[in-house]
Amino acid sequence: MKANAQPLQEILYSNAQFLIPFFQRSYSWERDNWERLGNDIQALLSEDQEKKHFLGPLVCALVSAAPGKTPQYQLIDGQQRLTTLSLLLTALRDEARRAGEEEFAAEIEEQYLVNRFKKGLERYKLVPRTGDRELFSALIDLKKVEDQDAKLIVAHDFFRKFIRTHAHQDSSYLRRLFDTVVGRLYLVAITLDEEDPYEIFESLNSTGLPLQESDLIRNFLFMQIPLADQEDFQQESWAPFEDEFEPSAGEVAIAPTAFYRDFLMRRGQYSKARETFSDFKKYFEKTKSSPAESVAELHRFVEFAKNIANHGKGLPAKVAAVLRQFAWMEANTANPVMLNLLDQRTSGSISDEDFIGCVSDLNSFILRRSICGESTRAYGKWFCELAGELTGNVREKLQGYLLHRGWPDDETFERSLASFPIYRREFKKCRIVLEALERADGHKELVDLSDGIQIEHVMPQKLPGGAAGKSWKEMLGDRYKKVHERWLHTIGNLTLTGYNQTLSNRAFDEKKKELCESRLTLNKIFGQTDKWDEQRITQRAAALCPQVSKLWPRPSSDIEYTPPTKKTDGTNMVRERRKQYWAALTEMLANSAVNLRPVRKSEVRTCEFFLPMADVSLAARLDPNKKQLVLQLRFSRSRGREMFAGLNADRDAIDEQFTTQPIWEPSSKPTITWVLNGFAIRDRYDWLEHHSWLTKTLTEFEHGLLGRLRSLHEAVKDKSATKQAMLEYWIGFHTRMFERGCELLATTPLPQQWNNLAIGKSGVWTYAHIKPPESQVSAWLIMSTAISPVFFPQLEANKGQIESEFGHQLEWQKDGLKQWRIGITRSGVSFEDREQWPAQHDWIIDQLTNFDRVFRDRVQMFEKAEPVDSAE
Template sequence: MQASETKLQQIIEGTKQYVVPLFQRPYSWKKSEWQALWNDLVELCKADNPRPHFMGSIVTMPTISVPEGVSKYLLIDGQQRLTTVFILLSALRDAAKQSQEELAAEIDNTILVNPYKKGSDYYKLQPTQVDRVAFHQIIHLQDQVNESNVLECYRFFEKKIRQSKLSLELQRIKRVICSNLSLVSVVLSSDDDPYLVFESLNAKGRPLTQADLIRNYFFMRIHTDSQESVYAKYWQPMQDLLNDNLTEFIRHYLTKTGVEVKQNEIYFEIKDRISNNDALSYLKNLCIYSEYYSRLLNPEREPKELVRKYLCRINRLEVATVYPFLLNCYDDWMKNIITEQEFVSVLQVLENFILRRFVCNIQTRGLNRIFALLYSQVRKGADIASDNFVERLKLTLQNRDYPKDREFRARLVDVKLYGGNRSEKCKLMLESIEEFFRHKEQVPFEGLSIEHIMPQTLNEVWKENLGEDWSITHELLRHTIGNLTLTAYNPELSNDTFEQKKEHFKNSHLELNKYFQSKTFWLRKDIEERSEHLADIALQIWNYFGEESAQLSQSGSLKGTIPKTLFCFGEECVVKSWRDVVETTLNKIADLEPDSFKEIMEQFPRFIGWDEKSFRSTRKLHNGAFIEVNLSAQDIYMFCMKAIETAELSIEDWSVETQEFNKKLVQKPLV
């Protein structure tokens, strides 16, 4: 068995063929893997001097071919990534045929096929029988009748290349793929059993990780006489402590210096750093930080109770991008550069920053860079012995899309807080509000769950009580904070009437649930009033930490406003009514995120569907769906917000300018 680091170009160029064995599963990569690869390529293409980009390992084995045939290799492991690259290059070739025929021919003849060979030897890659026909049709640019995962992959990259033509050169994309994508190539000998190797890689064992490569590189630079003791003292403890998180720890450790390190750059980045340092000293320091990292992942390892509490809260927000910054802060605390209380304050500031952005639906895509640079920016020009680290942190984050009070409050009263990864953040917020009341007998939160006052599924009694527009009220407000509370009796309450739920809440020890005793009904205005009430409390818990808080205002009504311009995901559209706003917004979402559009239809059947007869007054979208337009301006605005949230698009990229007020209703900090 031989293993070597090599560029993708050396794998795919030349007269050869990779054959996927029968025991391999069919092609199974999906949009998430395609998108990750495309994102990496875009970043490499935009870099002035792109570095090697690690794709993982590929395991092959030479196999027998007839004398006149091409050299054949069984593709034991790595077929998913290699198949994806061939499909991507096929899409690139087809895009180049329109204007760059020479580039298209180069991709075809040097990469995709063996142009001077006949029959099956013509193809550089032979997938499993399940995928072979679809793959051959893509290679030959033939129309495909049957849907397949291979075809979906081709369409994905074809669309991405078409959309990027203005910003990315086709030739540069091809050069980056061939010259900057790197693999560890493992070539088996004829004595090895390929099935056993495959089984050990994919069932009994694990594929080669970047941490494995890094370990090997470290110990190549440590004297053989010391390797065993160094391994036992430094590497093995890290491995035992972090297990599968070891590679990600090393990425965050590298990122803490202020350089954002991508998933597939870890090995090359640490190679560069070790080559300029003493390997043993570097390993010792890595081992120290691995203990900090283990406490970030598992706060129960932290002996200090208050620190442990706020580490748990940070983890519930599910933003691991803060870890590089927190590694630095942990080290400062351990070295007495900052106090325990200052470290707790740092955690509170981060929670405030992350939670406000979450409520305002500010995309997390920029957080990697923000937190990679944050420590050096806060420390820049500071006297470490005397400077107030926490205050400098606040000032720095204040200018990083940190929502002011007005925006935070406006979004908190109507944002969707329940469902998917939102529910844990919602529970954290409700627990925090309950703690704010400072009840002398604090109820433990572990056994509590989120309860909808107006149920998720309405029976006839609830529909009658909510009134004629019950469906609009239900779809817009059921997951808002005003309709949510905590209880240990969630299964018992279920679809009970409001009167029945009030009886349960009479016995509740939660201050949150005493609110309902003064209420006779639970209608739309009641939910909205409670949302405003809880929003006022939230503003005190996660108070604005900037130098000057924006003036508070109640959520304004849109009644009587006339939209003038819609700024919608990169396009500026002239609109004359709120009906134009919702039509344009939903058309854009359907084009950008067709899968999410289906989810919007499922979640909001009162607003959108395929049957025109289900609605009072409609407009037809480009994809044939109908939207309800007999709605108030406020309801249209709220529906657009929730549709954008459901599609996981950025609220920052959507705003309306009204004629009457001559201002934008933007989801950004309002000055």
């Protein structure tokens, strides 16, 4: 065996050919692998040119080296690396061709991708296994590929976008990238002599499939054991533990990787699914346990996991009952909490009563939020965080945390449950609710799933034909279709019965007879009514919903709770990505011939472009649900509608100016829209394509539409000269804000004496005000009627500090006003003298900027509170 570290150019530049044998798996690298390689290359490009980067081994066996023939090597290990590098070089060749650098493209192809003077398969430097081979050769030969979702094709597309993104403003990038890839990326080439390639491959990767996180954990633990002791470790520790994952008859199997992740998070340390092995290694090293001690701990917790999955089998009846309810809540993300509680119960830290109370609270939280339509997206991190809180008074801590996260109260829950289609949306929860209602008031013999009891729709799921259907329609009334659709799957129309198949779609009179013969308490009500219509369904729901609230209660909101302190940089990744997206657009526009610019670098889905006009706005908008990037010109009020009508009259001529066909939508608020489909912001290597489309469309907008729009705007005047002047005043104010790069968010200019601005808090805003008769301009912070009595005194209590930060004495006005306000006024100005307007605008902008600086953080800290009694 020979081993030698070689740069990629020495491996591929030769006339050798590398064959991937059939027993290798297909190409399987994912985006994470491609991005890591791309990041490593970018790091090399920015560092010392002598630095090398080792990618790992390339194990190959010589197959043929006959004179006059291409030397052939079988790739035993490293095929994913070499295939990826070949795809990167193919993408680089294609981008060089796109840039018009044909000689450079030919250099890449003829030296690193093909053997120029060979034919057939001998032509290719790398020959993947069958299945990948056809796709790979099509990429090399620039042929059309039908399967655009194949891994090889997706990888090639990724690298093209990666290269294009970094090269669009750097003419030397393609060559520098090429030199770095072939000259500074190294592989340890290991050439085998006599060994059997298949046996070697088996020893390197016995399955031919990516190892699971649980496999890596097992291998890691065995690596900590001396070879002579591994058999004893296997028999005494590992095998009994691993057997727990093989379910007995009638039991639910435990997924090993999911179990390890839940185990790691039981103390509040979040672990990403793909980092379970990495986090386990850290945990093992931190605890300083031996492999046998670690497995003993794992064995103890896997028993708890089996308790959860198998409804508390073998545990006391009341403990098993709440575990069964938990299983039917379908909230596996709460398993770390359950492992923690079961561990504390077993150790005696909490009693069975406390355990039952905690799990009941958890079930109530999950059930109530589900019925109220609350999001579950954050549950993974919430429940992990909760698991780390369970010390001291465990139940009080648990209740406090759940209340903090939004545990719906009785009124909200009951109102939602009455109309919630629980059977269709949450079947398992529906079953457990009906069973619990029956257990609470029913026959001594408890209902159980194994009893053959089923859920029955009293008003049938499908209204039958014939006499039975006629009977139902008459009973439900003229609105029978709407009544059936709205109330069919709700709690008021559902019960339990053993006669489901026979009852089915019968008329109510027949159903009633058999339901009344049932021993279930839930069905007693049917003996007290002669009809079943919307009124009876809602009346029954009104009776049942409070009972469900009592079965899954919520504690009062006065439990004291201090949220855990989070170590975070405060970054919201989605908002940060949007901000970077719009910043990249702004940079591209700055380097283009387009004059239009974003009003500000926003972190929301919309980016508005500055137009010095009223009643018309231009904005780009991200619509991830429809996978669209939208540029839209929106018109408002009568002035805007007149402008739209003027443009629409010249529609055919305008349409010819655009590559992307505009969509014209006349309405009370008409729009003209341009759409790029197949859009996704998540992949930053798609941004260049998006921004190029936007830049091109904005260029066409400036050339083909903006001039017409300006002319129409100037032609449409307000009937009142004063109002027209006010409108022009605020348009000038917006223009000045834009010129100064001010990022304050102001509302659209209107012909009135004020212009509002947002400060990031509902019910609080700033505004600028002109008073021509009094020769005054002013700037204000204003609070709505509902919150003024609460928040104004909080600010006024710090009046001295606030005015010191502001740099000027302020006016604090509340007497006789519904909306209390804090402001500053400048007198002796002239509204009629337009030459004064720029100075007035600058003064207003300075004051509003001060208001934003001094008050923004303060108003964000306002909490919801009841108004203070004025008598106090």
